[in-house]
Amino acid sequence: MKQPIIDAHIHLDMYSEESRKKMLKELELFHVDSLLSVSNHAESARKNLQLAQKDKRIKSAIGFHPEQELPDNNQLEKIFTLIKKHKEEIVAIGEVGLPYYSRKKDATLSLTPYIEMLEQFIRLAVKLDKPIILHAIYEDADIACDLLEKYAVRKAHFHWFKGSAATIQRLIENRCYISVTPDCLYELEIQQLIEQYPLELMMVETDGPWPFEGKFKDERTHPKMIHESIRKIAEIKSLPLNEMYKQLYQNTVDFYGIDSSFTLKN
Structure with a gap:
């Protein structure tokens, strides 16, 4: 399939330089239009900003991953300063959340x-x-929803989401987006989520370099895997594959305000 795709959530800075260079060279081959690279902390954010400045296919976000020790006030302020300084360059704030x-x-x-x-x-x-x-x-998603509702947040993306039927319904009512990883090929819980969740609120991601099982076991996570995810989503939703590609791509472009054309700096 030659339809373009966007990886809506990847930790590009966490790949080795060799792996990252190889991946970026292969993006056009696998019709990967853009990568949304999220940050874990201040140093991660600086790296992603540098990567995005060199390659316009990379879209950066700045945040602090919650599955780590809390930052002190000085570290947190550095992250807030980076966000404010580069607000015109970044497409989102993230990854942020709670330490489940x-x-x-x-x-x-x-x-x-x-x-x-x-x-x-x-x-x-x-x-x-x-x-x-x-x-x-x-249960952490409900706490996040409380805060999103408190501040009337209009654009929230729950990456690799899992939750109860009640929480899923709450996300849908709040028009929150979710993104699906390649584990949809073998995880029943994710397949059931895909079945329930509206297609117009869905994106696809890898969360690379996080590894996967099934047909991708022992394989370095690569945005090309998203093609298999889209095929599975189309199968679950009983929709034409071509339509699925177009909808997921457009969802991501619209949500993040991404310019789908790209140029490389020498």
Whole structure:
């Protein structure tokens, strides 16, 4: 299939330089139009900004990944400063959210300071009129929704979302977007989510370099895998493949305000 695709969530800065260069050379071959590279912390954000300045196919977002130790006030302020300084360059604030997996490992981890940090990012997203990219699954998604509703956030993207039927319905009612990874090929929970969720609120991603199982086991995560995800989504939705490509692509372009044309700097 020669339809263009967009990877709506990837950690491009986390790839080795060799892997990243190879991947970028292959994008045109696999009809990958754009990559939305999210940040984990300030240094990650600086790297993504540099990558985006060199290759216009890369769209950067700045945030702080919640599945790590909380930043101190100085570190957090550096991230906020980067967001404000580069507000015209970045397409979103993210990845931000709540530490679901960290709390599974350590039940004593307090959620309160993470909620307070997320609220600060949400307030900034509203002030700058930027989409926000969320790492918030299961019960954490309801906490995130409370904050999104409090500040009347219009553009929220829950990446690799998982949640209860009630939470799924809440996201749909709030017109929140989700994005699907290649685990849709083998995870029943994700397949059921695809079946329920409106296509007009859906995107596709890899979350690379996060690895996958099934046919992609032991393979370095690459945006080309999205073609298989789209085929699976079309199968689940019982819709023509060509239509599926166009809808998912347009959803991402519209949500992030992406210019789908690109040029490379020498």
